[in-house]
Amino acid sequence: MSINDPHLRTPSGKPRLRAFALALDGTPGRFNAITDVPGVTVGYSTLISGDGPLQVGTGPIRTGVTAILPRLRGELATPVFAGVFSQNGNGELTGTHIIEETGAFSLPITITNTHSCGVARDGTLRWMQRVLPAALDSAWGLPVAAETYDGFLNDINGQHVNFEHVAAALDGATGGAIEEGSVGGGTGMISFGFKAGSGTASRIVEWHDSRYTVGVFVQANFGKRRNFTLRGRRIRPELAAPAVFEGTPRAEKGSIIAIVASDAPFLAHQMKRLARRVPLGVAGTGGYGYHSSGDIFLAFSTANSEAALASGRIARASFIPDVDIDPFFDAVVQAVEEAILNAVVANEDMTGRDGNFVPALPKEWLNNW
Template identity: 35%
Template sequence: MHKGKCNSIADVAGVTVGHVTLDEKINEEESVCTGVTAILPHGGNWFEQKTPAASFVLNGFGKTAGLVQIDELGVLESPIMLTNTFSVAAVLQGTMDYMLAENPAIGDSTSSLNVLVGECNDSYLNSMRRMAVGPAHAVQAIRTASADFAQGAVGAGKGMICYGVKGGIGSSSRIVKYGNEQFTAGALVLTNFGRKEEIAIANWLPENTPEQRPDGSVIIVIATDAPLDSRQLKRLAKRAAIGLGRTGTHVHNGSGDIIIAFSTAYTIPHQQQSPYTDLRLLRDDHEVMAGLFQSVIESTEEAVYQSLFHAETTSGRMGRVVEKGLFE
């Protein structure tokens, strides 16, 4: 199966990604080693033009905001924001500030706003109790989003660890062709999970991997331009779990493994006169769906490895150092 031109989630037209990375040694004991990542589903008004979306919780040891409404209504009306566990509230606040400024009707003449924020625990390297991420960092991540974005130890991935080495942000994409048509599916991951003995790739871990630490987490974001509804997107989200499993993880008790999927093929207006919505959707039994399942599995698997490949050896609090994996 062919990769997209950028081999990233940005191969799905309109999707952009922005980072704010915070890296500062405070003293011998404390360091800020964290950040924010924003995934924008399209370049328009996300509240007025919602995208179909779904989530799948593989293991629910996580502190996300906004998932309940995603599953109830099947639409995404904000960027997907990623950060560390203790910064969910600040990032939600900043994203809300940005969107309220763009949409004066929210909370006044129309409904409230559902902001989606995911997290992983970066407290091995980051002095997470300092809560260094502020609302302004979320706004900055949104404003700087582009199709040409960095991967590795950047944004929300700055302080993350995966399979005992430096993890972070990774992305990949695949193209599904059918006749004269083609669809793209892309994955972006925030990797902070797994023990060194689990990884499926052998002979690439450095000797000095971190001491035993709490079970981590992973957030997986799947985007596609295939015309799917929320129910079908949940089916795609479930396949991302297979791609994750291919890398070796056992999905531990304390790991928050959460998958969010959305489609850019159409948008759902916040308000319209007609009580009906007419959609042109792919059939579940068509061979293209099987291709999309495969594309999600492959792009998720590669995105995990991309997060390791692009990461750099990183130092953090308590003098701790997490090394980059050994790639030939």
Template identity: 45%
Template structure:
């Protein structure tokens, strides 16, 4: 679809012909903890995801992804935390997140130069909702990554109706990944990337909880899988070596949701682990990368706090889910040729068979 057709991409199936495999479809299992039923951020009860994909090849490859944690609003804020790995980015609303530890709007992801229009659109959408009918102040939280390698970022194709479509079309269940929504023009670790998601169901303080992650992957470094470095050159992809270097204008936005009853300080600790997890995938945390994580909890006050001493399994869940989300963002993406003939290749589904002898996934 194009920016003249703003209806949201449904969360399933993929918008390109021929679905691409996720990591677990290839037997690539990260960690020991079980996943939720969809292995997605929507496994956290009440969390929904919507996409609007803007595609007008070769000039426009952009979009919006919205994550809605239930009926959040200024009168029903959720506890939240934020962590910055490298601050070359435009995470709108971060100061109030850090100062108050509360989230009062859905979270929206988009392209760098479209983030400001997106934030205004979130405000307009919230003021029209019952949750915002008495609002005198709102703190929209909008993150971004730079899609200017493949898309005409200066055109700022994202408009209010595209943001509203993603918000209004958000659903639970399976989540579309790869070249959809805010992931349409993204590339990471030398390959085409985009949106990825995963979940884990650890036990904390004797109770089962769910941790869900969604990433907008667009960062530099060298992909590492099962201890092996994986590059377009080593996989023998045609024309893998770009004619000009990809600029360090990427980033990674990570959203973490959990139904574990955690306070803002504890959620900030989860957000830190989310950024740390990017190192497992080979992230370079370059000068021009904005690497951020926002973690929010859906549990309401009175549900009983999890003590810090019981957070180990939750930390493990975040680390594993972020790593798998990045791999899913790469595996489900499609090779894309964009502005000025620039091409980012998809990670081949059979790449595991091309790795040197060494560790292999279970199964």
């Protein structure tokens, strides 16, 4: 692999986990990203400004918005079969009731900070009215919007995310290699006492004569340093330092949102089964679903678009049998684990409100792993 290989570095040159030659399971897609699933695109709006003491409404600001489009822009009104699983519900993901009821959702997904989740949801509707008004002319919209807490680094009560930032993330959604780390909704996030945020990975699954992709995107903001695990090895003794500096005492408010996408033909109950496997990948990095953690996971399939739109006729959908689903479980667990680690590795130190400091995972430690 060359240094420009997207498996090794993000578009801006930040290292990914595979840059350190660790042995990983499974076969990644071309970009090792959720965007390896055809039609799925990702966009960011990143807000970083100010330093020093917190002044609510002014800053410092360390936040943003992530947008994930499950279909191409002109096809966003076409539902995708989906399932949701909450490992620990101390968080929010809107649109879950209609997903539980019908096994599907439409429109883009947004992820941001806890106190801007409503802005992201409503901003999605404003954006849809502008770019695809026919989708809302005679129907309602129930967008999926999710959140994790960034108040240790960010002026979270300052309401700095606005509709324009949501629109910018949606407008900027693209395929191919995408950024990771402190970008978009992940800008102010922390995992295991290290700077974290946005991460992604993918796996290829061969099934009979077909080849499918499972892609994962995470907003990682969870975990305690003492539990951090890399490829099955608990690494607490080696990484006691550098430590988080708390100019303002930090309460435990960790969470993780994970989005699983696939082009494999699955029905809604099967997507829920995939979502239920996300916690196994989280646990592989040392996340245990503590009380204050919002661990909420959504899985969707881009297949069967005609069945999702059927009206006035019998709908027919193809699907892989449940007895053959195990390789896709493997893919979810593997991609979730790697996406979380990418979110941590593709990062740098960050100082935010009140001088609160979060170190990056030391790269020299990875080189000597």
